[in-house]
Amino acid sequence: MSNAIEVRDLVKTYATHDGTMLQALGPISVEVPSGGFMTIVGPSGCGKSTLLKLLAGLIPKSSGSIRVSGTEVTAPHPDIGMVFQSPVLLPWKTAIENVLLPARVLGLDMAQSRERALKLLAMVGLQDFADKYPKELSGGMQQRVAIARALIHDPSILMMDEPFGALDAMTRELMNVELLRIWHEAGKTIVFVTHSIPEAVFLATQVMVLSNRPGRIADMVDIDLPGSRTLDIMSTDAFGVFASRIRSQFNSQGLL
Ligand SMILES: Nc1ncnc2c1ncn2[C@@H]1O[C@H](COP(=O)(O)OP(=O)(O)O)[C@@H](O)[C@H]1O
Ligand SMILES: [Mg+2]
Known part of the structure; x- marks a missing residue:
């Protein structure tokens, strides 16, 4: 299977208003296969939105490389669709x-x-x-x-930055089920940022767990649950094992 996204040693440093430099992210290396669904979880301010904007070519990287659909990202990438909160x-x-x-x-x-x-x-x-x-x-x-x-x-890739964060819990669950259906139907690669560990596990083929700022990969979890999922899966043992692995990663780093 070819990769939709390939990131090597990606770092982002912002110049702040008072003239100091702030390293927001990285170094990060990751691959997302075509048709994959990667969710990203991590504490507030760890660089999740920064990572998504870098992948989409909306902001310039400081160092490292980002390849999307086989080409190096240097400007807003036409093969990406974005959904914001x-x-x-x-x-x-x-x-x-x-x-x-x-x-x-x-x-x-x-x-x-x-x-x-x-x-x-x-x-x-x-x-x-x-x-x-x-x-x-x-x-x-x-x-x-x-x-x-x-x-x-x-676009072959859809990037979503906490798209359901403002919805009530019931609507959010329904939207998650809908999104999986759309993912199957449209055959896209999806990168999805969320605060919610259950949402991250429910949707993903792989979960990226980021550390505190500057966000680095604290854990990368392959979710080998069945492709077509209903909300019932959240009460299975397998689901619970994934969720608690990610939660313990948060706890061990004092992330919550
Ligand atoms: N344009 C910017 N200029 C300076 N600092 C920024 C800018 N955008 C984000 N940051 C800082 O970078 C860090 C990561 O931000 P962000 O990617 O929005 O985090 P998250 O989405 O994980 O909450 C934060 O400390 C934030 O204040
Ligand atoms: Mg954000």
Whole structure:
């Protein structure tokens, strides 16, 4: 299997306002196979969002190398779709117009994109809501629109930064099940940042556990649970073993 993402000795240092340098992340080396689902957990401020932005080419690295879909990342990468914690939809545009926004920016064929947007809205369960405005949609529905928008240019990689953090627990669990379905259906590679250990285990094929800042890999856990999962799996012994391995990693480092 080929790798969608290959990171070697990646380091990020920010220049802060008072002129000092702050090492936020690394060195980190990791590989994510094509079609894999990597979740990233770690304490607040350890560099999770920084890592995602580096992978997507949204900010420059300080050293090391990042290869995505076989090419070195030096600028915003076209093969990546991003979903942030807040869906940031334009309130004066309908759901489908929000989904189509990147297609307009990228100058894609609009007739084809519109067709694709309708399919994506159906895939995220919003086939009847294409012409609704964001204020007419629940938080979970808005985040689904944001997922459809991230997929409009058909990237092979989807990056999600605590996308369900603002949702209530029940909606969040439903969104997790939905996301796994979308992952199977769309055949994407996904990198997903979360604060929640159960969410990290439930979704992943591999969990990256980061240390305190500067974030380094404290543990890398392959989750060999079945590919198609329902919420019931959370009460199995196998699931509990993975979750407690990650939790003990947090505890042993004083991360919680
Ligand atoms: N643009 C920036 N300039 C300076 N420091 C930053 C910048 N962005 C993030 N940081 C710092 O880098 C560290 C990691 O931030 P971040 O990646 O947002 O962590 P996380 O997402 O894990 O909470 C934090 O200490 C944060 O304050
Ligand atoms: Mg963050």
